[in-house]
Amino acid sequence: MMNDVYYMNFALNLARGAAGQTSPNPVVGAVLVKDNQIIGMGAHLKAGEPHAEVHAIRMAGEKVQDSTLYVTLEPCSHYGKTPPCSDLVIKSGIKKVFVATTDPNPRVSGTGIERMKKAGIEVETGLLEEKAREVNKVFFYNIQTGLPFVTLKSAVSLDGKTATVTGDSMWITGEEARADVHQFRHEHDAILVGVNTVITDNPSLTTRLPNGGKNPIRIVLDTHLRTPEKAKIITDNEAPTWIITGSNADSDKEAAFRNAGVEIIKLNTPSISIKGILKVLAERGITSLFVEGGAEVHGSFLKERAFQQIITYIAPKLIGGKLAPASFGGAGFDTMAEVPGLHFKKVDLIGKDVRIIAEPR
């Protein structure tokens, strides 16, 4: 006899499977059960396509009558690109619904549940709520703030260095850790680096997972438009590239980049503020941002406390050198009292390296 937690975990795994595919929508999983048999399952796979509940109900067919639905997010009650799922649940004759967590959108939160209860369906909320919120932390943050969820990523030696004193950094972490990064690239709408990283590493910033994956939009913070015209991210046509510049950037170079299909976002201020660009990116539909550095960029995000999680890969190596760069540059803080506190959310061994996922307290 499988229990309710088992079925909701199954629905959460279905939701997680579509991570990186559904933006700007959340990931959602649904499982239909009758007489302790799974009769239907589904996940929301892409914005604009059917929701998880629709797939599960279609799979169940007429068996859906008097079944129990386990769904990781409250069934919608508004007409988006598809009709409301709460109406479909009612029409299908489902007799009980477990909802892991309610919709974070204050405008619709609880209305889907109310509608199903009014129709005589037994509804229980909160089963594995913590896990359900974690799996959609990007969506929840973006709905509630209107800003992109920001992840900072760095790869350091055990003594916190990102390169030797001569700038050599290939490689600090091993193949497994470097491959692990690509899953996060796949799951974020955009990836951001500073122009110094483009100049020193000439990265492609694309997602190379064994079975493909979605390339994030590539964003370069480049106040004075110093990005090399021959850089991979300008010439490879693998993914869109946006360069964010200050108001004094050289407009001749701008034209050359525009001709290469690069989007130039020229701010009306000479310098770049992180909070300012997050608003600009939100207006352009970016709901999640993966920041790969370098140190100056990380230092700016830290100073403005403009991040929601930090992913750090630590290699079992000691680079040393007083002048070797660390992962956070910039002015830093004068006193420990100013230093933002974090908490370690997840610690894993990835190959020979440690991966720590931390969040602001």
Ligand SMILES: Nc1c(/N=C/[C@H](O)[C@H](O)[C@H](O)COP(=O)(O)O)[nH]c(=O)[nH]c1=O
């Ligand atoms: N030097 C290291 C890293 N270095 C990361 C670089 O800053 C840059 O993001 C990479 O060169 C990415 O290149 P591409 O986009 O894959 O072509 N990143 C890592 O995780 N480990 C390291 O040892």
